[in-house]
Amino acid sequence: MIARLKSLARRLEARTLAVWIAVAGAPWVFLAVADEVGEGDTASLDRRLLLAMRAAHDPSDPLGPRWLEESMRDITALGGFTLLTITAVVAVLLLVFHDRRRAALILGSTVVLAQISSELLKAVYDRPRPSLVAHGSIVYSQSFPSGHSTLAAATFFTLAAVVASAETKKQTKALIFVLAILFVVMVGISRVYLGVHWPTDVLGGWALGASWALVAWVVLGLTKPRRGA
Template sequence: MTKAEERVDPRGRPLRTLFKRIESRLLLILLAAAAAFSAFFELASDVAEGDTTDIDRQILLSFRNPADLSDPLGPRTLEEALRDITALGGFTVLTIVTVVATLAFLFHRRRMHAAVMAGTVILAQFASSFAKVMYDRPRPDLVSHGSYVYSNSFPSGHSMLSAATYLTLAMLIASLEPTRATKFMAYVLAVAVIVAVGISRVYLGVHWPSDVLGGWAFGAAFSLLAWLVLLKLGARPAPPRG
């Protein structure tokens, strides 16, 4: 081994060990992304064949008053609150989040992070629109819709784009933040919002549960690819602390 190979990074770890760890992380992320895409296409196949119809109906109706299917369970304030939550996965809010996050990264001279953030959301938006047209699944017709809809049902655009946007943002923040608690909080908040948005879509009767699951899988796959790109382009995560 040459002297150059024996050099260490600021934390005292051999560079060769660091490179191996990065390669291992890249492989794990790639496998996770492949698994997410596989889960989406497997679910899409089940949806196309009608295999999810029964469970979709059961879950959707479980959110409704059996005596009046136009009435979601719980008080009207809950229904209104879930309309507010579902807006967190809407085009307007996600566009604002993406623009603000991209500008914030640019202001801090993190051009790669800004490019990954904007690029991931834009690609996910196109993929969502294409998938909706390709699978051409009608919206649920068992109950009245509690929110305005204007596109096909599978996959859920709100679920997919919220997953792609918030998970990517959490990943980018975590890559710059050295404190473990802050990294953890970023991911927890992202997952909480994503899950809440998905549940709100079923509660409001505008999506089948399988639409939401498909959206989560597809969106997570894009976020994992974004993480892969960030690491591949040489962005090293901040060393954990605390």
């Protein structure tokens, strides 16, 4: 019995340590990327990666057939303000209807804070959008960090944590998080493919959004209600 308790304690300590490393690591990644961007050290890499998604003979032409370009516009909409706002509102209402008000508050707050922080940081860093190629999507704000990537990471990861918390099967939990990661990655790639963001804008957005999602995950765990609460 004592051996089992010690083993359980070690697993819990390792899990807790991993969580806190992730919580501290995501903001560190954002600050590290922001520092490099601010100093202009990523310009060459950003340029190469952006042009790698364009035809060598014509930078205005994205790689692949026309249907792929149209598909990328559809995918980028998954990280758009309108769709994610609708998704968040519906999710919050469903959680309230299922008497999970704490989770609803956490999800709603995370999405709002992610959006606000993204807009504030865009104003702070004031990075121009890429001008190497024609934009494949309409843009209204500055480039760093990517708002689509930030909001997608914050919304999908937090939503995945909330949904997974109600699941008992490990396979289902894993599938939920895999799908969330897939959506977030696809949105980020689509922003670079359409020429509206530098790759480091997307990386910064992922780190910022993941930071908010990790905070939400910790708060969700700390305030996890008892059965029926």
